[in-house]
Amino acid sequence: MTAQPSGPPTATRPGAPTPDDVPVLAAVDLKKHFPVRGFRSQKVVHAVDDVNLELYRGRVVALVGESGSGKSTIARLLAQLMPVTGGQVLLHGEDAIVKNRRAFGRYVRRVQMIFQDPFGSLNPIHTVRYTLSRSLRIHRGRLRGDALEKALTELLERVQLTPTSRYVDKFPHELSGGQRQRVAIARALAADPEVLLADEPISMLDVSIRLGILNLLRDLRDRLHIAILYITHDIASARYFADTTMVMYAGRVVEKGDSESVTQDPKHPYTQLLVRSAPDPDDLDARARGARGEAPSLVRPPSGCRFNPRCPFANDLCRTEVPALLPVGEGREAACWGYSDRPDRPTLGSVLDAYGERPAVDVTLLPVVDGELAKEGDR
């Protein structure tokens, strides 16, 4: 509570960009390759390549992508839980790659992380009181007696675990999933961070309590003026919660823009596929059907655009050159050659039309199960 006194006096309305603001945390050309195990193996997994992102105070950036697209790796790199292969992490514009434990300690005081699984991230043998007071002691120095008690109460109140006396002496197994996640958030808040990296904070929780956690995080963003990186695979929750949405595919950012326009008018073919694949009972006809293929191997990613093997519009250009993020409207970017002005660019159409036809396969296989054994006998 030293860096930021109670409440942000200059809290800007969320959604209103403040261009002169320096990003609290920024990643520049972030890159992470994991070596593949094996004797003299030179192969690497290209988990994250050339990712740029900026987090501003009081704003939420969502990172959307399927599993294995590198979104959690970005969170871990930004939390400096693992070394980067290339690129920079900037805290208030200064290089913040930590080189020793001391520096890491100073860094985590400002950048905290919430994990996906509140069942795993809280130590089952310690009470809420121990978990939180340990975090308070580490980040705020020696607190004891009344001061500690006051800080604990304040933390639990901030995550809406009230009355606090009912929760403070509980063990994690006595709490529900939503309450556990609130304790995990309270632990992160004990450091009074400027940035919160939330790695799928709701995907392990029950549907009826997910929104409660998102609303809590939104409330913290507004009241404490925190920058939040929200990692999710659910693009609808990104629309609900985040100001900016970035879509990742196979380790690269393919689209970036304000959440509303990214979800309502997706530009990149992958984003279109993603939006069209989400279940939407109101709009059954506009669902992409018959899409095939899956994310590529990241050990040998496809040359050019990594989406090209699945993209219905891909041409030779897409297969040879990596597209950069190109501007596609106000404050929006998409990494797709279709939006460039090159003469050999591919022509984009509607993903719905491209995928709408269900492939006419398998008809010949019809008798496979019906006449199974008769057929087997003939052979």
Add this chain to the structure above:
Amino acid sequence: MSAQTQSWSPGGAAAPAKDPVLEIKNLSVDYGYDNPSHVLRNVSLTLNRGEVLGLAGESGCGKSTLAYAATRLLPPPGLITGGEVVFTDRDGGKQDILRLNDRQLRDSRWQDMAIVFQGAMNSLNPVFRIGRQIADGIQAHVPGLTKKQALEKAADLLELVGISPDRLRDYPHQLSGGMRQRVMIAMALALDPQVLIMDEPTTALDVVMQRQIVEQIAELRDRLGFSVIFITHDVSLLIEIADRIAIMYAGEIVEDASAQDVYRRPRHPYADGLLHSFPPLRGPRRELGGIPGSPPDVSNLPTGCPFRARCQFAFDACATVHPRLTHPAVQLDDPARQVACLRHDPARVEAAGFEPVPVPPQLAIR
């Protein structure tokens, strides 16, 4: 696109006739022996032939327990304490699954009812090639089949679910999550079952793959004519693929209606709350709250309605009277639909000596 998509759109052209293939009657399950928790209490549910029945609810509400109990796969300390599960064969022969002896049960499994388990990653044996795993299952049920024939059959099955047959010699770790899930579906279809139970088959997958799997199931259902019980907590997905949805809460079914009715005209406050727990991808952005509170502890259930502590429409009778599934008290409702809420059951409220309270407009949308 049109003809084929219609056939699996909810309540579409292929609305199945009432021809029950699986009838679960008053099924009760306890966990534990000395001080048991009653995790399922008198659950009745009917699956019609060719139908996709969705089972939705929060974790811990008994969805998976219901599926495992109905197939007698429930591991101890789960104990079936009452009820019957009647399976009707294609030729009309009926048998109670819960009263089969071990030998009959072994014959019936996979043949009549097959189940696709939750995590495909954990369901396949990592040290055997997938071809052998599928072939083993087939050989166990079809005596006299050579290994070669079983492998050929396995190849056909893989092709059926859209995996190239040369993958037979792969180990599970060489396949992606979506492919492993397809292998599980292929295995379940090996003996042409009449009922396919899918326990959260798409939860571990991302949306694009989820859509592929769901399409595959719908297409195979149309082609092979089996019935599906689809268990998930994702109601929005269910509305798309299921013909009928049963919503469970704390070990009971609280609403049972056609998919479109559940979505457009929910009658139970919990169903209504669940539908408002998903941020929409389209339409106006509005503030959503989810459902306050958390599900009750089934080992220590309150009297009356188990949902009343989280319900905004609870009134005095809810604390003492336990609601039963009845036809909702809304004019012109589909006669087949059922809801367990005292707001819809004035007769029961009156019988217990309370003043009935009318149905709130939110739960009486036409």
